[in-house]
Amino acid sequence: xxxxxxxxxxxxxxxxxxxxxxxxxxxxxxxxxxxxxxxxxxxxxxxxxxxxxxxxxxxxxxxxxxxxxxxxxxxxxxxxxxxxxxxxxxxxxxxxxxxxxxxxxxxxxxxx
Amino acid sequence: xxxxxxxxxxxxxxxxxxxxxxxxxxxxxxxxxxxxxxxxxxxxxxxxxxxxxxxxxxxxxxxxxxxxxxxxxxxxxxxxxxxxxxxxxxxxxxxxxxxxxxxxxxxxxxxxxxxxxxxxxxxxxxxxxxxxxxxxxxxxxxx
Numbered sequence: 001x002x003x004x005x006x007x008x009x010x011x012x013x014x015x016x017x018x019x020x021x022x023x024x025x026x027x028x029x030x031x032x033x034x035x036x037x038x039x040x041x042x043x044x045x046x047x048x049x050x051x052x053x054x055x056x057x058x059x060x061x062x063x064x065x066x067x068x069x070x071x072x073x074x075x076x077x078x079x080x081x082x083x084x085x086x087x088x089x090x091x092x093x094x095x096x097x098x099x100x101x102x103x104x105x106x107x108x109x110x111x112x
Numbered sequence: 113x114x115x116x117x118x119x120x121x122x123x124x125x126x127x128x129x130x131x132x133x134x135x136x137x138x139x140x141x142x143x144x145x146x147x148x149x150x151x152x153x154x155x156x157x158x159x160x161x162x163x164x165x166x167x168x169x170x171x172x173x174x175x176x177x178x179x180x181x182x183x184x185x186x187x188x189x190x191x192x193x194x195x196x197x198x199x200x201x202x203x204x205x206x207x208x209x210x211x212x213x214x215x216x217x218x219x220x221x222x223x224x225x226x227x228x229x230x231x232x233x234x235x236x237x238x239x240x241x242x243x244x245x246x247x248x249x250x251x252x253x254x255x
Contacts, residue, residue, distance in 0.1 A: 038235075056185075068132075071132065071136070075136060075139050075145075077138075078139075078140055078145040078146065078147040078148065079143050079145045079146065080146065081146040082146075084147055085147070086147050086151055086152060088221045089136070089147055089149060089152075090149075090152055090154070090155065091147065091219055091220060093132060093133065093136060093155065093219070094215065094219035094220050095218045095220070096132060097128075097129055097212055097215070097216050098216055098220075100125055100128045100129065100132075101125060101209070101212065101213070101216075103116075104121040104122070104124050104125045104128070105121050105125075107117070107121065
């Protein structure tokens with residue numbers, strides 16, 4: 001009985017980075033979703049924890065922290081060919097600018 | 113939010129945008145990355161435009177501060193006639209914010225005309241809010 005796979009299996013013997021590039025080649029949106037996951041974990045986790053501890057939530061603050069963390073995760077991915085597209089890079093930077101606009105214009109008197 | 117806070121917020125926003133674009137571009141250059149932000153013409157021109165706005169803001173504040181120190185108002189007047197020292201920098205900083213908002217909508221939503229109206233609304237409100245703050249400070253409100 002032969003096994004039919006929907007995608008080409010990643011070649012682990014060529015190295016982990018090649019396996020990852022193979023995965024992204026098969027599913028081009030993989031990198032974008034991974035970065036969205038990173039953003040979501042920090043954004044939602046920080047927001048929920050701040051609400052639990054202090055009773056208030058500073059949404060723009062967690063937005064900018066999460067987006068900067070996503071930028072930091074995204075930049076090493078640009079080194080390897082085929083791992084991330086320039087469009088995803090542009091969107092990550094644009095999202096960080098969105099939260100920067102919201103953050104800096106939402107500070108009240110006395111806040112940073 | 114007073115005018116000082118608003119101008120400070122816009123200035124920090126422009127500096128943040130220049131910093132993050134420069135960081136990403138220099139990272140790619142230092143590590144010979146395959147994908148670089150410098151390959152994107154929109155972000156390259158954004159960075160140079162914002163640096164120009166910041167430089168122009170610096171020039172205007174220097175000129176305005178010199179004129180302010182040399183100025184005087186007539187005894188009994190509550191404010192200056194032209195209000196020039198309250199207007200300094202607002203135009204340049206809002207221009208920088210406009211460019212940032214435009215590129216946000218282009219990168220996230222594409223060049224769809226339907227979404228451009230949201231960018232127009234945000235930019236128009238920034239202009240409206242900025243000049244209302246100038247008037248509030250000019251007539252003697254909290255700066």
